[in-house]
Amino acid sequence: MELDRIDTLMEKYFEATTTVAEEEMLREYFLNEKVAPHLEQYIPLFQFFSMAKEEKYSKQLPLKPRKNYFRWGSVAAVAILVFGIYFGNKYQEQREAEYAYQQTKKALTLLAANFSRGTEKAAYLNEFEVTKQKIYNNN
Structure with missing residues (x-):
């Protein structure tokens, strides 16, 4: 059994x-x-x-203190992150300022062109007024 x-x-x-x-x-x-x-x-x-x-392991193992590379790696990662954010924002602000400058320049150029045409028309009106005054004065 x-x-x-x-x-x-x-x-x-x-x-x-x-x-x-x-x-x-x-x-x-x-x-x-x-x-x-x-x-x-x-x-x-x-x-x-x-x-x-x-079985048992009887040999004595020398224990060395571990160096903590992870801590330095994390410090380096944070430094790179802060560096990137600071200069990235600065670069972004610079690009936005350049874009705003270009748009303002376009608007002012357009305004100057229209203003120039308007002053030419005003010069014709001034001649019209002078002629009209001559006609009224002669009559």
């Missing part, structure tokens, strides 16, 4: 559906000296797991 139970546990073990308690039963069975002949091939597997479980 125990052999049938071990066979079903092995099937569950290879399907990864065993519980921790069932795996402990398998480990104890394979560490025992009485293992069924058709299951002897799995003895090294469970012996390895038992030995690996008991």
Whole structure:
């Protein structure tokens, strides 16, 4: 009966559906000296797991303080961001001022052209007035 139970546990073990308690039963069975002949091939597997479980790393590791490059990277990123915002806004303001200057220049040129035409017409009106006065004065 125990052999049938071990066979079903092995099937569950290879399907990864065993519980921790069932795996402990398998480990104890394979560490025992009485293992069924058709299951002897799995003895090294469970012996390895038992030995690996008991292994400990005993060598002392020197711990070096870590340098925090992330902090300097974030400081550099913030500096670049502030630099970009400051000079970007300054550049944008300069472009807007140049655009406003060009638009004002166009408007004043248009106004000057129309004003020039208007003064020419006013000069004709002045001649008309002078002629009209001559006619009224002669009559």
